[in-house]
Amino acid sequence: MRRILRFGSRSILLYIAIVLVVGLFASYAIVSAPNSPKFQSEKGVLDLTPAHVSEHPIKLKGEWAFYWQELLSPADIRSRTEQGEKENQYIDIPGSWLGYPLDGQAIKGEGFATFRLVIRLSEQDRNERLALRLPTIFHAYRLWVNGERLAEVGVVGRDKNGVTPRLSTKLVFFQPAGNTVELVMQVANFHHKRGGITKFIELGGSDALTIRTNLRVAAETFITASLLVIGLYNLLLFVQRRKDKATLYFGLFSMMFGIRSLLVGELMLTQLFPRFPWELQFKIEYLILCVSGYIITMYFDCIFPNYVSRWFRLGSRIATGGLCLVVVATPALIYSKMLLTIGAIVVLHMVYLMIGLVQAAMRRQDGALTFLVVSVITLVTVIDDFLYYNGWSLIGNISPLGLFIFTVAQMILLSSRFTRAASNEERIARELQDANHKLTEMNANLERTVQERTHALSAAHDDLRASYDRLLHSEQGRKKLLAYITHDLRMPLSSMLGYVEAVQDRVKPERNEQYLKYIRDNTIRINRMIEELSFLSHLETGQVSYRMEPVPVVRFLRSFFEQYELVVRDAGLDFRLDTGDAEAQRLRLPVVEIAVEMDAQRLEQALFNLVSNAMKFTSGGGLVRIALAVDDVNDIRSAIISVQDSGTGIPPDQLEQIFDRNYRYDRPGVENDVGGSGLGLAICKEIVQAHGGTVRAESDGKTGSIFYVSLPCIVQERR
Numbered sequence: 001m002r003r004i005l006r007f008g009s010r011s012i013l014l015y016i017a018i019v020l021v022v023g024l025f026a027s028y029a030i031v032s033a034p035n036s037p038k039f040q041s042e043k044g045v046l047d048l049t050p051a052h053v054s055e056h057p058i059k060l061k062g063e064w065a066f067y068w069q070e071l072l073s074p075a076d077i078r079s080r081t082e083q084g085e086k087e088n089q090y091i092d093i094p095g096s097w098l099g100y101p102l103d104g105q106a107i108k109g110e111g112f113a114t115f116r117l118v119i120r121l122s123e124q125d126r127n128e129r130l131a132l133r134l135p136t137i138f139h140a141y142r143l144w145v146n147g148e149r150l151a152e153v154g155v156v157g158r159d160k161n162g163v164t165p166r167l168s169t170k171l172v173f174f175q176p177a178g179n180t181v182e183l184v185m186q187v188a189n190f191h192h193k194r195g196g197i198t199k200f201i202e203l204g205g206s207d208a209l210t211i212r213t214n215l216r217v218a219a220e221t222f223i224t225a226s227l228l229v230i231g232l233y234n235l236l237l238f239v240q241r242r243k244d245k246a247t248l249y250f251g252l253f254s255m256m257f258g259i260r261s262l263l264v265g266e267l268m269l270t271q272l273f274p275r276f277p278w279e280l281q282f283k284i285e286y287l288i289l290c291v292s293g294y295i296i297t298m299y300f301d302c303i304f305p306n307y308v309s310r311w312f313r314l315g316s317r318i319a320t321g322g323l324c325l326v327v328v329a330t331p332a333l334i335y336s337k338m339l340l341t342i343g344a345i346v347v348l349h350m351v352y353l354m355i356g357l358v359q360a361a362m363r364r365q366d367g368a369l370t371f372l373v374v375s376v377i378t379l380v381t382v383i384d385d386f387l388y389y390n391g392w393s394l395i396g397n398i399s400p401l402g403l404f405i406f407t408v409a410q411m412i413l414l415s416s417r418f419t420r421a422a423s424n425e426e427r428i429a430r431e432l433q434d435a436n437h438k439l440t441e442m443n444a445n446l447e448r449t450v451q452e453r454t455h456a457l458s459a460a461h462d463d464l465r466a467s468y469d470r471l472l473h474s475e476q477g478r479k480k481l482l483a484y485i486t487h488d489l490r491m492p493l494s495s496m497l498g499y500v501e502a503v504q505d506r507v508k509p510e511r512n513e514q515y516l517k518y519i520r521d522n523t524i525r526i527n528r529m530i531e532e533l534s535f536l537s538h539l540e541t542g543q544v545s546y547r548m549e550p551v552p553v554v555r556f557l558r559s560f561f562e563q564y565e566l567v568v569r570d571a572g573l574d575f576r577l578d579t580g581d582a583e584a585q586r587l588r589l590p591v592v593e594i595a596v597e598m599d600a601q602r603l604e605q606a607l608f609n610l611v612s613n614a615m616k617f618t619s620g621g622g623l624v625r626i627a628l629a630v631d632d633v634n635d636i637r638s639a640i641i642s643v644q645d646s647g648t649g650i651p652p653d654q655l656e657q658i659f660d661r662n663y664r665y666d667r668p669g670v671e672n673d674v675g676g677s678g679l680g681l682a683i684c685k686e687i688v689q690a691h692g693g694t695v696r697a698e699s700d701g702k703t704g705s706i707f708y709v710s711l712p713c714i715v716q717e718r719r
Contacts (some may be wrong), residue, residue, distance in 0.1 A: 039051060043065075043087075044064055044118060045117075048125070049120050053125050057205065059202050060202075060203055063092060065087040066114075067116075068107065069112060077114075084196065087116070090281060093201075095198060096109065096195060097113060111188075111189065112163075112196060119181040124147070125205075126173045132172050132183075134201060138163055138195050139189045140163050141154070141277070143183070144185070148181070149467045153166050153167075156186050159190065163191070193336045227255070230258075244302075249299035254296070276548055282336070287327050290323040292346055293345055294349070298313075300353045503516070550595045551597075551598050552593055553711075554579045554594065557626060560604055560608075597692075597712075607684075610707045611643055619647065630713075644704065644705075644710075649705050692711070692712050694710045
């Protein structure tokens, strides 16, 4: 394992070494081969007769005539030449006059001067329309071409009050009048540490230079827009998710250098807003440079935590705050002299971060190697920019390109982090969803199991309740039956016991036969009473089952009448049945066939109890009549079966008691032996109520009684 780690560390170090070597070679190639012009001016004269500048623009480089502390027009120079004065001072362009030796002393950055260059053109270029691309010249100038003033940026003067600084790039066009072109330029600077023509002036055909300038503007516009959009996008990401501060620092970094790219190169800001304050423009540019080191440090600390020490972070904050305070509080003439210090601090930040990146790459942290590569490229471009603005490099402003590469790489790094975070989130969401599905399924199974168990427990409970009710009813029936037997059999048993003792003691031997007959009759009566008591007990406790089915009432009554007609007539009574069919047929009305849900056997038993009761209390020659009627109450049709007798009747005050168990009424003129057990009407009431009906009696106590049985029915009409 250690060998693998050692081999991996060596591989990373090898990659880092390759990157550093490539970066150094690239920077050396850029610095050593900066599109150097093939033609250079000497003694203020540039010979371009071998060239064809209208098709191949060149950068003007070499010696220009230099008139220090003089603002001369082409006419003034021509007048001096006519008077025999010769030019004896020359300065290399591009370059600042800062430090130029004059009369044994080095010139300061503040001052004014006039520059002159004579260009000899080839025959092909004499008739072509040419152009000059003028870079930013520190910090105000006027330009004459062949005696005609073609450009002026700012206000040129002899002192600070008379000079208005301004930075702007220009493209001027002219038509050569002959084979030479004279360039005269007045330059003044009292606001910056450097003055003069510090950048290349390009000469070429109008079309070629226009295309080249437009390409530069398009490239810078693309870089600027990209940096601003990337910065705004990351700032919006931070607003949406403030926990991740990497997007904040990266967004600020991109926005700042997007704004800075408007202030350098083609100076698009001044082209869009010509009156934008020069001092504010410079302060913004320097402030961005000052805070860039701190911002990139904080961004690095967010991406790779624990690599930036607390002391370095504190020192960076103090240095950045101090530099910003100096830039804000002092004029450009002062803080522009600190450009090298600012550059050194920024480079120090980047070198420190690159050391941390090397450590992170050796630990195989994701994105560290990419960060290191683009940091090397950016460091090279930033160093070149500081050298360029200090007059030590001729490459030009290339830091926007390096920063753009750095920004794109960081955007890719951040997007990969977001992608991994989103992938992890999706994976976690899927895992949570799967777990949720499993939990839902388990919950459903649990609910189903609980429902099944609950249903089973409920069914078991119902079964236990039913069993308990049955046992309770059985126990109640047993108790009632025991009570009935104890109460109802006591008197007949006592009577039988008396007759038996009379026979044994031969009290009246001549009546022994009569006593035995009484004993036999009471035995039969007791047996019947026991059966009726048992049956009534079962009825009251719900232990009697019924087989209910629709039965036509008329057919039922006719069957009952035919079955018991002889029994009633043998008792010397007239037995009649009236169902209403004869009257309906006489009047040719539809016959209503009434059906009742009944247990025919049980209902027949109840009806027989009523008929039997009528037979007992009706004298010979009397009448027992069964009739059927239909009654409609609240849209509910009921079949009413009445049993009427012509006996002695029942006192009206006892009509509500006759259906109670053991109730007996000894009617006058009726022998005691025809009396029953007093259970028949109670049994009749229980059976009728089990059919959903009611039973009642009517009597005036003199002319017989009528019992009404009301049952809910089903009606069918037939012809």
